[in-house]
Amino acid sequence: MTEMVTLRVNGREHPCRAGIATTLLTVLRDQCELPGTKRGCNQGVCGACSVLVGGKPVRACLTLATDCEDREVTTIEGVGTPARPNAVQQALIDTGAVQCGFCTPGMVIAATALLEEHPDADIETIRQGLSSNLCRCSGYRKIVEAVSLAARRTAS
């Protein structure tokens, strides 16, 4: 059985249908037409599905859609656009820190939330902050470099 839920995603209202076992991830990708959020492990381990709920990073795969009705959801599509990338996205481009790209949306969400909380994050803080996210290309070094660049740019 499904019920109607209205999700507020990236500042827009999306009427959706969800059963009790339907995750936010499924609804974002299949009904909201926001496929930037990736399904990796579906167990909360890999971080590819990271989104912001109420400004805090969470796993969309471990969040039920029907439990999100009164919460503000921000996906990768909501943090920047190709024309206006946010500081983390621009730094990833400038550093060449994207390989296959599958982990990138989750990495951007995690890094954006991290820099929100720690604008002057040092390398260790960045490494800890990104430890929620796996990169299957193992391209961590460049990603950490990029987030560090974004932190320095934001600070100056």
Added chain:
Amino acid sequence: MMTQTMIAPETLEDALAAMHAEPGSMALAGGATLVAMMNAGLVEPNSLVALRHVDTLRGTRQLDDGGIELGAMRRHRETALETPFKDGQTVLSYAASQIANPTVRNMGTLGGSIAFNDPGADYPAALVAANATILIVGATGTREVSAEAFFVDWYTTALEAGELVAGVRVPAALVGSIGHYEKLARIAGDFAVASVALQVTWSGDSIAAARIAIGGSGPTPLHLAEADDMLIGTGADSDALSKAGLLLAQAADPVDDVRASADYRRKVIPRLLAKAMREIAPAREAA
């Protein structure tokens, strides 16, 4: 017919009534455990009672006797970083800080984790080492169960149908005691291959009190008063540690799984205990 609804009550009373009204319903806390199990097809709740709006489950309360009550909806991040634990109570913040990863620690809750009793999870052994009490609430009232009695068997707790974990009471630890959680995992944030949670109190050069619990090595955390006693009065020399460690390893009931073999788990228990004691040496010198 299954109604399959999600209810999000604002009071504990309404939550319990909803659990009672729909047999087979499950409480949804942060989702880090329950939704992962639903995604894996291991759990299929009839309906869900979301506890997110029940404010009374969120806070902490400092008790006059030095104890601390933690609400069931307390997130791992809050337990790790924002709880004023004292002395050996810190075994809980060490354990919470090693659960999964920062994002999951931002979602997962104390109650949600312990209600599942995953043998590889971090809270069970830490709560037993801290001599904590689990506060349970149900339609007929509240009851308290020691952590040792709460974890009953593989993925099984003392919770009855319709009951919820309301919180945990962590008693004051001995003044000057040291808390520590030593976890062996394949990578940081994975479930434990095995873990050692402890509270130790030194008096000069010898141990005056000790409480050790082993995690990840059987259906429930393992605590043996005889093993604690073997360390008391010693200087935690390698002989005393290996004797206590061996006793624990023999009593452990681990299984072979993807993380490690049962033999390997038995082998590392004494070594983890020795490592935990080495790790707390600086805290001991500072005390």
